[in-house]
Amino acid sequence: MILVTGGTGLVGSHLLYHLSLENDVIRAVYRSESSLESVKKVFSFYTSNTSLFNKIEWFKADITDVTTMIPAFIKVKKVYHCAAFISFDPKDYREMRKVNIHGTAIIVNLCVDAKVDKLCFVSSIAAVGDSLKNNIITEEDEWNKELDNSGYSITKFGAEMEVWRASQEGVDVVIVNPGVIFGSGFWNSGSGKLFTQVYNGFKFFTEGITGFVSVQDVVKPMILLMNSNVKNERFILISENKSFKEIFFLIADAFGKNRPSIKIKPWQTAIFWRIASLLSFITRKEPLLSKYSAKSAHSISKYSSEKIKKTLNFEFEGIDKSIKRTAINYSKF
Incomplete structure (x- = not known):
């Protein structure tokens, strides 16, 4: 039997669809009945056959x-x-530690106790260190705890440490480190917000660079790794390194909307996130921009996915194709 945690999230719901195409028995953890509707919606983007969800x-x-x-x-x-x-709001740090580190420790302990054959953990490029040798970041680069890391980065790195502990206690593990993930079904959170913002006429862009990948190109390698003899390895999952400007333009083009036209400079975001933080303190609402999301909007980080390509002979689809597909599904929302 296969167990999936986070089955009602972006990666988990798309993973469940692809797993449902196989003959294995699948069990998925959920917290509320309402969240299951999001999974049904994701399945509907692939097929009208409800029997797969019912498996x-x-x-x-x-x-x-x-x-x-x-x-x-x-x-x-x-x-x-x-x-x-997932959050870049400092107020969420304790809850992120509870879910990302403590929750993963529980999963690891239960994997060990149940003598599970293999564990696949979805981490993030946020838990991969900056490059020390050149400008391309690989799995060999080490995370530096001395840097001004976001709470999300800290907790994902801490979760990875728990997963590596499982590998020392008899459970084979694989870790995947996706970049910014594009996929259908969750338009008010994560990268889904980018589609919603651009569709609604968002006018601003920055020129920071990071790695992007489609959700299909996350879940497919996960399944391949779990069905292989590969163990105790981590893999960066990146289709392409692109600037936020390029991404916003591609999304706008896919929707047939006007491209964002106002470039935001680092000093402007530095002012805005401070104002947003103050307003958040007063209103007790999530800030529109945090210190770390402002930082990532301008930072240049390029990642290599050569390891997964060579290990599985895997080829990623172009990010433009992923954006076009996601935009089409958005129109069905």
């Missing part, structure tokens, strides 16, 4: 509550740990 055994539990998670591991042999708390 999944949904298990209500909380990954930070060990007592609810213990029964989820009965008869489980493979685990895909996709659950995570």
Whole structure:
């Protein structure tokens, strides 16, 4: 049996669809009935066949509550740990530690106790260090705790340390480190917000560079790695390194909308995130821009996915194709 945590999120829901095409028994953890509707919507982008969704055994539990998670591991042999708390708001740091580090520690302990064959963990390029040798970041670059890292980066790195502990306690593991993930179904969170903003006439852009990848090019390597003999390795999953300007333009073109036309400079975002932080403190609402999201909007980080390409002979689709597909599905939203 396969167990999937975070099955109602972007990666987890698309992963469940691809797993449902196989003959394995699938169990997925969820927290509320309403979140299942998002998964059904994702499945509908692929097929009208509801039998695939109905193959999944949904298990209500909380990954930070060990007592609810213990029964989820009965008869489980493979685990895909996709659950995570993603935020760049400093106020969320404690909750991120609870979910990303403590929750992963619970998953690891239960994998060990249940003698699970293999564990796949969805990490992030946020947990990969800056390049020391050249301007291309690889799996060999080490995360530096002395830098001014975001809370999300800290907690994903901490989660990876828990997963590596599993590898020392008899469980084979693989870790994937995706870049910014594009995929359909979640338009008010993560990268989905970019599509919503551009569709609604967002006029601003920055020229920071990072790695982007489609959700299909995240889940497919995950399944291939879990079905292979590869173990105790981590892999960066990047289709292309592009600037936010290029990405915004591609999204606008896919929608047939006007491209953003106002370039935002670093000093401008530096002022704005401070104002946003003050307003957030007063209103108790999530800031429109945080210190770390402002920083990432201008930073230049380029990543290599050569390791996964060579290991699996895997080829990524162009990010423009992913954006066009996502834009089409957005029109169905």
